[in-house]
Amino acid sequence: MSRQAHGLRAWVLQRFTALYLVLFLAYLLQRFYTFPVQDFAGWQAWIADPLVNLATGLFILSILIHAWVGVRDVVMDYVHHTGVRVAVFAAIALTLTGCGLWSLRVLFLAVIRGSGA
């Protein structure tokens, strides 16, 4: 990764993901205010819609990227010992990747079940 990737690209990614997070949250609020989901089957049907599924996947990816840049900034500010910093980065990366994979599984299963129903 170039040196630029750590500075400008991270900064731009943080802003773009923030924009998407706001837009998707506005959609969620509007959607559930207008058409409240009544039961579990309703939730399943909603998330099984390919467009919603994809948009939710992008939302989760955006949260993960946004969180990574934000937490990375905090670590860079406060953790100065190289070894400790690498360990903290690894722990955060592992946690975020785990959350991402788990979300992917949930979204994937929702589509499979949706198409099977």
Add this chain to the structure above:
Amino acid sequence: MRFSIYRFDPDKDSQPYMQDYALDEAKIWPGMMLLDALLELKAQDETLSFRRSCQEGVCGSDGMNINGRNGLACITPLASLKTPIELRPLPGQPVIRDLIVDLNQFYSQYRAAKPYLINEDPEPEVERLQSPAEREQLDGLYECILCACCSTSCPSFWWNPDKFLGPAALLQSWRFLADSRDRATDLRLDELEGPFKLFRCHTIMNCVEVCPKGLNPTRAIGRIKELMLKRSM
């Protein structure tokens, strides 16, 4: 009027301490500035040390932390301050003695910003001219007096003073990026890349809050980021 002033003499003291001073009300005149009061206190106790020079907010020597806020003693009216007036050295810098700090780190970051015109074009017969509009771009940038009030109030500069350039140096960086006569835009932007030199700024805006000249380093930093983004696209 009561004062509580940070004292530290590395030759004598193992720890810094706060010392109380009192200034006779009879010695206070209307419109008196904090620096005038400090000079009166120094007449009482000549070991009290602080920097000062022009006494009118131009040289930037007497930057200090006044009641928790960085400012210049010479242009801070005594009447505007809550008593006891607490004076400390500029935060985050090594203390040489009392209110005098070592600003080497601050100056080395200033030097890193290359605060001079870079133009390899053949020298014209007259000065390198600017239109009034081009000259206007430098307003709010060239007025910096390098008092260090901004950089030493910036948490990002406290945590990484060796890696983050700090608001004062970045204001100068933009001052030369914005100069129509400068030809080193790419060089300047390349040197600011990476996660530390520029991007440690989290728009906290303490710099804008304390600048005794009313300048806006946060805006300058935003302009640098914009220019960097435009250039990368």
